[in-house]
Amino acid sequence: MLNKPYILIYGYGNPGRQDDAAGLMLTENIENWSKQNNLPIECYYNYQLNIEDSYKIKNYKLTIFVDSTINEEIYNFNFTKISASPDYDFSTHIIKPQYLLYLTETLFDYKIEAYVLEIKGYQWELMQQPTENVYKNIEFATEFLKNFIKNYLVSNQKIT
Numbered sequence: 715m716l717n718k719p720y721i722l723i724y725g726y727g728n729p730g731r732q733d734d735a736a737g738l739m740l741t742e743n744i745e746n747w748s749k750q751n752n753l754p755i756e757c758y759y760n761y762q763l764n765i766e767d768s769y770k771i772k773n774y775k776l777t778i779f780v781d782s783t784i785n786e787e788i789y790n791f792n793f794t795k796i797s798a799s800p801d802y803d804f805s806t807h808i809i810k811p812q813y814l815l816y817l818t819e820t821l822f823d824y825k826i827e828a829y830v831l832e833i834k835g836y837q838w839e840l841m842q843q844p845t846e847n848v849y850k851n852i853e854f855a856t857e858f859l860k861n862f863i864k865n866y867l868v869s870n871q872k873i874t
Contacts, residue, residue, distance in 0.1 A: 719756035720870075721863065722774040724767070726760045727782050733835025733848040736782035740833060743856045744863075753867065763809040768817035772824045776866065778859070779811040779828065782835035782848070791855035792832045793862070798825075831855060 725741025727734040738759050745757035758770065763779070771777045783792070798819050799812035811830050819825055833855050836845045 719773075720754035720775050721756070721866070722771060722777040723755060723757045723780060723859075724760070724763075724771070724777060725757065725780040726762055728761055730840060730842055732837040732839050732841055733782050733844050734838055735842075735844055736833040736835055736848050736852055737780040737831075739844070740780050740831070740852050740856055740859070743852070744859060747856075747860060748863075753863070755863070763811065763814060765809060765814070765817060767809075768814050768821060771814060771826055771828075772818050772822045774826060775870070777811075777826055777828045778831055780831045780833070780855075780859075783832035784835060784838070785832065788832060788834045790834055790851040791858065792830075792834075793855075793858065794830050794832075796828050796830055831859060 723741050723744050725737040725739075727737040729735040729738055741757045741759060744755065747753075748755035748757070756774075760767075785792070796812050796815065798815035799810070800816050802810070802813045811828060815826060815828055833848065833851050835848050
């Protein structure tokens with residue numbers, strides 16, 4: 715087992731806007747589970763992705779970005795492998811994970827394996843209580859992510 719974290723789980727969202735907190739809540743679940751099992755995982759929380767995060771993610775073999783989504787085509791959650799892309803939005807307040815990978819590759823000459831885990835949300839009002847449905851989606855996504863991480867660590871011989 716590694717002494718330092720090998721995997722970064724980066725949860726982001728606004729806990730004051732109902733289901734926008736889903737990424738943060740799932741990340742907390744994974745953090746508790748990884749501590750109980752002494753896994754080489756670091757969990758990081760923020761309201762949004764920032765260009766400075768490219769410096770942070772260069773220290774990991776695997777990064778999983780976790781956020782809520784309004785995408786109606788997603789049933790509970792969606793898990794997608796991503797690659798670097800130089801495409802960015804007009805504002806740096808809307809940084810995409812793919813752009814962070816691009817910055818990490820460009821600035822630090824480091825390619826990272828990365829995924830986005832999107833959890834379907836339903837309400838985005840200014841209140842701190844998420845909807846009941848998003849709790850169910852977080853539960854399904856948490857179990858999926860635990861299994862993915864276990865398989866990833868076993869296939870990379872980081873746990874027995």
